[in-house]
Amino acid sequence: MSSDDASTLDRSKADRPLPKPGILDIHAYVPGKATAKGFAEPVKLSANENPLGSSAKAHAAYESAERSLHVYPDPRATIIREAIARKYRLEPERLIFGCGSDEVFALLNQTFLEPGDNMVQGEYGFAAFAIGAWACQAEVRRAKEPNFRIDVDELLKCVDDRTRLLFLANPGNPTGTWIPFSEVRRLHDALPPHVVLVLDGAYSEFCDDAGFDDGLDLARTSTNVVVTHTFSKLHGLAALRIGWGYAPLEIAQAVDRIRLPFNTSIAAQRAAVAALDDEDFQKATLDLMATWRPWLTQQIGGLGLDVIGPSAANFVLVGFPKTPGKTAADADAFLASRGLLVRGVGNYGLPDHIRITVGLEPHNRALVEALSDFMGR
Numbered sequence: 001m002s003s004d005d006a007s008t009l010d011r012s013k014a015d016r017p018l019p020k021p022g023i024l025d026i027h028a029y030v031p032g033k034a035t036a037k038g039f040a041e042p043v044k045l046s047a048n049e050n051p052l053g054s055s056a057k058a059h060a061a062y063e064s065a066e067r068s069l070h071v072y073p074d075p076r077a078t079i080i081r082e083a084i085a086r087k088y089r090l091e092p093e094r095l096i097f098g099c100g101s102d103e104v105f106a107l108l109n110q111t112f113l114e115p116g117d118n119m120v121q122g123e124y125g126f127a128a129f130a131i132g133a134w135a136c137q138a139e140v141r142r143a144k145e146p147n148f149r150i151d152v153d154e155l156l157k158c159v160d161d162r163t164r165l166l167f168l169a170n171p172g173n174p175t176g177t178w179i180p181f182s183e184v185r186r187l188h189d190a191l192p193p194h195v196v197l198v199l200d201g202a203y204s205e206f207c208d209d210a211g212f213d214d215g216l217d218l219a220r221t222s223t224n225v226v227v228t229h230t231f232s233k234l235h236g237l238a239a240l241r242i243g244w245g246y247a248p249l250e251i252a253q254a255v256d257r258i259r260l261p262f263n264t265s266i267a268a269q270r271a272a273v274a275a276l277d278d279e280d281f282q283k284a285t286l287d288l289m290a291t292w293r294p295w296l297t298q299q300i301g302g303l304g305l306d307v308i309g310p311s312a313a314n315f316v317l318v319g320f321p322k323t324p325g326k327t328a329a330d331a332d333a334f335l336a337s338r339g340l341l342v343r344g345v346g347n348y349g350l351p352d353h354i355r356i357t358v359g360l361e362p363h364n365r366a367l368v369e370a371l372s373d374f375m376g377r
């Protein structure tokens, strides 16, 4: 049944339980492909995972949790709370932990949105933001991103009395583009104080430009800024599902009232502490990006394809022609036939683009070779 039916029906008169209005309009999150026909171990460049895996110290910490399978985790996640507070010089009680930063977004949505409210994001904004807002029966407003880049004035045009949250991933996914901190500050200065500005720093470590800042300093002294980070990308712990947010104390305490008590596992808490400490592993990941992101950008651009950016994340977004046989969908299928999995982003309103995670050297070379064959067919 369509959601129109659901919203006009009196649910108390229905012959079966009906989801609340809006739920059936939501498209479930589309994950990156993980299988390719004919390949036992395809090269997965579809989910922005860390091609180096994760820190050996994180592996050891994870294994140590094996003896604690029968024990509930610490609901306050104290070990990782203290480790992050120390490393970033933050007040521990202002930290929020979640089953990935995804859960932090969902908790913020649940805490602030009621039906009739709205959430603002960029037109290509990360899908998880909007899914959580729709689940609260809120409106999602998408601000234009000219040239695939967040535009502060466009965001501000969407804000009104019923805006409760503004989500900004910087750098963005799937665009990979970013805005300088001066623009983030301008956005914050112009926002009414009742709006929570959520700065999603999932890819922030990959941006080394002097004009960039993840916003933690702004959050320290603001009553309406939340900065989120994840262990899924730089630290390569996507499987363990752990992320965090740094919020004003009042917001952290409000979120804590509805948070599932045991939302991060013992293994995740321990591995995250170890990963945070392993700066060699983090550096190796950043070095890999420093070498291969520009290489991929230049090589793919050299094939006549449109590489959006420059990307400041661990992936590149590539535009394809509309010519039959040469489209993004054709490229996606062709690469899969070579055992190379990339991410179609049609669900982001970008049917002519694919997103490619920066991989290890042999993966990147195989990718470029395959794309070259594809374009030369």
Ligand SMILES: *Cc1c(COP(=O)(O)O)cnc(C)c1O
Pocket: 048, 099, 100, 101, 102, 103, 126, 169, 172, 173, 200, 202, 229, 230, 231, 232, 233, 238, 241, 242, 243
């Ligand atoms: C990958 C990603 C995250 C991190 O999600 P987790 O739930 O922490 O794994 C957050 N925001 C964006 C934009 C992402 O692409």
